[in-house]
Amino acid sequence: MTEVKETNYNLLEKQVSSLIEDESNLIAILSNVSALLNDSIDQINWVGFYLIENEALILGPFQGHPACVHIAIGKGVCGTAVSEEQTQLVDDVNAFPGHIACDANSKSEIVVPLRKNNQIIGVLDIDAPITSRFTDVDKNGLEQIVARIEKQIS
DSSP, X not given: OOOOOOOOHHHHHHHHHHHHTTOOOHHHHHHHHHHHHHHHSSSOSEEEEEEEETTEEEEEEEEESOOOSEEETTSHHHHHHXXXXXXXXXXXXXXXXXXXXXXXXXXXXXXEEEXXXXXXEEEEEEEESSTTOOOHHHHHHHHHHHHHHHHHHO
């Protein structure tokens, strides 16, 4: 297995706070956060946000190759995170029922729901080119970063 450099999520959360503390525009916030995460997390090939619009997930700010634009709620890893209202940590996307292959190079994925006023408005989605890339440390760290975004936008 490829060695993965551990992410310092405490530092990353402070950097996110510094980037977004004076900002109210959702697109600006998500754009900067996706860029920061892309620069800071080892062994990933895509990071970004999908936002709910007309009862589907629509591609938002991201870093990486072009991606699927529309994802139905309940479909794929992103849609499942919304329908189940919880983070999805997938070691092998090819083993995930109904996985949507936007990038054939993606092997594992983590998706964290994003809420505003306790309603899911979208998801943070991160893909990796290796299987079993994400751990509970990543899950907890990314959930804290999303919580910081939620605090800013609520």
